Amino acid sequence: MTAAVDVPRLAADGGLVLRGWELGDLPLVEEASGDGYIPLITTVPPVYSQAEGEAFVRRQWRRTATGVGYPFVIERVADARPLGTVGLWLREVGEGRATLGYWLAGSARGRGVAADALRAVSRWALEELRIPRLQLYVEPWNTASRRTAERAGFRSEGVLRGWQQVGAERRDMIMYARRSTDEVPGDGS
Numbered sequence: 001m002t003a004a005v006d007v008p009r010l011a012a013d014g015g016l017v018l019r020g021w022e023l024g025d026l027p028l029v030e031e032a033s034g035d036g037y038i039p040l041i042t043t044v045p046p047v048y049s050q051a052e053g054e055a056f057v058r059r060q061w062r063r064t065a066t067g068v069g070y071p072f073v074i075e076r077v078a079d080a081r082p083l084g085t086v087g088l089w090l091r092e093v094g095e096g097r098a099t100l101g102y103w104l105a106g107s108a109r110g111r112g113v114a115a116d117a118l119r120a121v122s123r124w125a126l127e128e129l130r131i132p133r134l135q136l137y138v139e140p141w142n143t144a145s146r147r148t149a150e151r152a153g154f155r156s157e158g159v160l161r162g163w164q165q166v167g168a169e170r171r172d173m174i175m176y177a178r179r180s181t182d183e184v185p186g187d188g189s
């Protein structure tokens with residue numbers, strides 16, 4: 001993909017809205033920088049500064065400008081607080097596949113927010129963008145992420161051994177996928 005894309009506003013269950021990144025989201029980037037895992041699997045800076053935070057937000061804008069994908073911020077509508085992110089990445093969209101990833105600030109976890117956000121983006125990608133297959137990769141130990149994927153209608157397809165460099169190690173990943181033809185109970189699609 002090289003054509004620019006626009007990140008839409010999508011409503012999600014749980015009083016959430018998904019939208020594009022803004023410079024006002026820097027406190028979210030700062031909290032994520034302090035997480036032990038997020039900087040290992042994303043381009044969130046491991047050591048936060050305002051310059052690094054702004055560079056992260058500008059990277060997200062560049063991804064939409066170059067059509068790499070849709071980086072969404074998950075915002076709580078009640079107080080307009082940014083809680084985390086879901087990204088929909090289009091590198092393989094020509095082959096009918098897109099990949100998702102997500103994280104939440106530590107203070108926003110424990111309430112199923114990621115599953116609500118993932119379900120909304122997935123429904124939009126399958127129904128509006130008409131992408132036939134969505135996939136995501138989760139480390140076997142990551143129970144919260146595995147549950148998130150399952151609650152959003154993704155099914156485990158097996159372990160990819162040594163699939164990805166995470167920090168200093170090659171790590172196994174479970175491949176999860178959801179197809180446009182899958183029935184997902186309670187999804188309304």
Ligand SMILES: CC(C)(COP(=O)(O)OP(=O)(O)OC[C@H]1O[C@@H](n2cnc3c(N)ncnc32)[C@H](O)[C@@H]1OP(=O)(O)O)[C@@H](O)C(=O)NCCC(=O)NCCS
Nearest residue numbers: 102103104109110111112113114115137138143144145147
């Ligand atoms: C993955 C992540 C987004 C999930 O956040 P969340 O929406 O707050 O998820 P929750 O804490 O509500 O947990 C989701 C489910 O997992 C369960 N769970 C969470 N941690 C668990 C644990 N250690 N053991 C067992 N179950 C656990 C919860 O009980 C919940 O179960 P339910 O669906 O039956 O209610 C968040 O943990 C995160 O940002 N992690 C760091 C980044 C990351 O791992 N991203 C994903 C990479 S693939």
